[in-house]
Amino acid sequence: MKGYLVLEDGTVFAGESFGAPGEALGEVVFNTSMTGYQEILTDPSYKSQIVTMTYPLIGNYGINEQDVESAGIFLEGFVVKEACKYPSNYASTMSLGEYLIKNTIVGIEGVDTRAITRHIRRAGAMKGVVYAGEQCPDFKRLASKAAQWEGLVDVDIVKQVTCRKRYVFTGTPGRECNAEETFNVIAMDFGIKYNILRVLKALGCRITVVPAATSAAEIVAEKPDGVFLSNGPGDPAAVTYAIKTIQELIGKVPIFGICLGHQLITLALGGKTYKLKFGHHGGNHPVRNEKTREIGITAQNHGFCADLESLKRCGVEMSHVNLYDGTCEGIADVSRMVFSVQYHPEAAPGPHDSGYLFKQFIEMMSKQHLNRKS
Secondary structure (H helix, E strand, O other): OEEEEEEOOOOEEEEEEOOOOEEEEEEEEEEOOOOOHHHHHOOHHHOOEEEEEOOOEEOOOOEOOOOOOOOOOOOOEEEOOEEOOOOOOOOOOEOHHHHHHHOOOEEEEOOOHHHHHHHHHHHOOEEEEEEEEOOOOOHHHHHHHHHHOOOOOOOOOHHHHOOOOOEEOOOEOOEOOOOOOOEEEEEEEOOOOHHHHHHHHHOOEEEEEEEOOOOHHHHHHOOOOEEEEOOOOOOHHHOHHHHHHHHHHOOOOOEEEEOHHHHHHHHHOOOOEEEEEEEEEEEEEEEEEOOOOOEEEEEEEEEEEEOHHHHHHOOOEEEEEEOOOOOEEEEEEHHHOEEEEOOEOOOOOOOOOOOHHHHHHHHHHHHHHHHHHO
């Protein structure tokens, strides 16, 4: 089947289908990770986006049952230079193409992904349609469809990916963890990844995952030792109910946020967020810890960012900075027991340089335990 990516400005990239037939609408972004495509496919933060992989060969180790990061695939479409049809991996159960077909996700290959990346870097993130079918489509219709789509700004996408009811996380198939549970943690699900939960559980947390619209009163009633705010898709400013909840929790209990959770904390503290030109998506972004001056290579996936000037006016300390473009990668307010980072310290996929942040959350909860006793 034929395959095309059509952008809102009328630019067309041609290839061929290797996934399900059909057409899908979303914001087109590029990801620079060399591996971890299964984790990317199942990351809820990619809801409403079409992902282009910059690494030329994707799918060489197939699909397995352990590397999923959520209950399904959330991105809208997948674009690669070359999709491996015959993967080699003892754990593989199917090829990448078979996985996309099984989950009715449009995927195209044979596309000049470097050209797509250069176009997006120059023009900024664009709305687009990825198409796969027997016939050549009407490109003007697809470009118009993309241009008329509402996009991500001012749209609450979290409500499409959050869990419908609370549950206690007990592990995932093939990656169980039986660590002793010392801390009672409430995790607000804005599109949470399994590996975040696995890391917290391995560090001794009993984790209750709750829907994004859960109120502060309901969370406090659980008597948590700490509250975790997850990653997720879309514009943080549109998730007004979560901002209100976080405002009511700050200062009452230790809080740790990642990605969208970081942006929501920024808004709850009185700061602002804005949309980046083309976002940060990949596993090789250098970030400096402003306290230790150490540099870590990080995994990132976000299109919105905390505004530095607004944070300064709120008296909030920036804890981490992106060395690519100087944007805010973390904040901390020790007096109110809250800190957050924009990147993904749990990796999956990506480097493990920043895993210490989870231990920092544990230390914060331990310190609060001691303060209560004294």
